[in-house]
Amino acid sequence: MSKNLRVALIVTAVVIFFDQALKVWVKTNMALGEQYRITDWFFIHFVENNGMAFGMEFAGEWGKLFLSIFRIIAVSGIGWYLYKLSNKVDTPRMLIVCVSLVFAGAIGNIIDSAFYGMLFEASYGRVAAFLPEAGGYAPFLHGKVVDMFYFPLFEGNYPNWFPWVGGDRFIFFRPVFNLADSAITVGIAIILICQRRLFPEDKIL
Numbered sequence: 001m002s003k004n005l006r007v008a009l010i011v012t013a014v015v016i017f018f019d020q021a022l023k024v025w026v027k028t029n030m031a032l033g034e035q036y037r038i039t040d041w042f043f044i045h046f047v048e049n050n051g052m053a054f055g056m057e058f059a060g061e062w063g064k065l066f067l068s069i070f071r072i073i074a075v076s077g078i079g080w081y082l083y084k085l086s087n088k089v090d091t092p093r094m095l096i097v098c099v100s101l102v103f104a105g106a107i108g109n110i111i112d113s114a115f116y117g118m119l120f121e122a123s124y125g126r127v128a129a130f131l132p133e134a135g136g137y138a139p140f141l142h143g144k145v146v147d148m149f150y151f152p153l154f155e156g157n158y159p160n161w162f163p164w165v166g167g168d169r170f171i172f173f174r175p176v177f178n179l180a181d182s183a184i185t186v187g188i189a190i191i192l193i194c195q196r197r198l199f200p201e202d203k204i205l
Contacts, residue, residue: 005086007093008100015104019179020111023146027116028130032123041153047176048123048144068113068141075106094190095198101187108180109145117143147176 026046030036035045050064082099085091117138120128138144155171191198 002087002089004088004091004093004096005083007096008082008086008103011097011100012104012107015101015179015183016108016111019105019108019183022148022179023108023112023116024130026148027120027123027128027146029127030123031126035150041151043150043152044148045150045176046123047147049147050144064113065141068110071106071110071113075103075110078103078106092198094194098187098190098198101183105180105183105187108178108183112145113143114141115143116146145178147178147181149178149182150176 026044030044030046032046032048035043037043078099082096082103085099086096116136118136118140120130120136121132121134122128122137136143151173152171153173155169158165158168158170160166
């Protein structure tokens with residue numbers, strides 16, 4: 001096994017482990033909407049979403065199924081690309097780490113979508129049971145993604161001259177997300193920022 005492939009496997013395994021460990025803890029210890037205050041600007045706030053990263057939604061049940069299938073296809077492509085990169089001795093180690101972060105984050109959210117509906121009962125108004133006798137809250141590929149990181153760094157009002165939202169209250173940063181979302185975001189951000197270093201003369205394809 002090459003060193004790059006070993007790095008890829010380690011990064012992927014570590015991210016998936018901690019992502020799933022935190023999600024299972026939240027799901028089995030918190031009711032939907034419950035939160036723990038860590039600091040004035042950091043909360044563990046339990047929400048679930050049917051859609052994409054940072055709580056974005058996607059068109060109903062059929063949209064949910066399409067998104068789950070698309071995720072599986074996309075993560076398969078990312079895994080194949082990561083495997084190819086890992087077997088090239090001249091691939092920058094940072095690129096291996098970044099693609100591994102994206103790969104692991106995508107798998108982390110796929111696990112929620114594919115299996116959580118079958119493994120847990122619904123969290124509305126109660127702490128969900130794991131493997132409930134009556135069955136889970138949704139069939140295969142229809143589970144909801146567990147999010148918990150909430151950073152309301154500051155809040156205020158939009159200036160009155162802002163179109164449509166002038167004078168309205170806002171909170172920054174409002175989206176609630178998870179470790180898998182963070183891994184994907186960090187991996188892509190580093191690739192974009194360091195692309196000249198990671199893709200010298202377009203040698204890595």
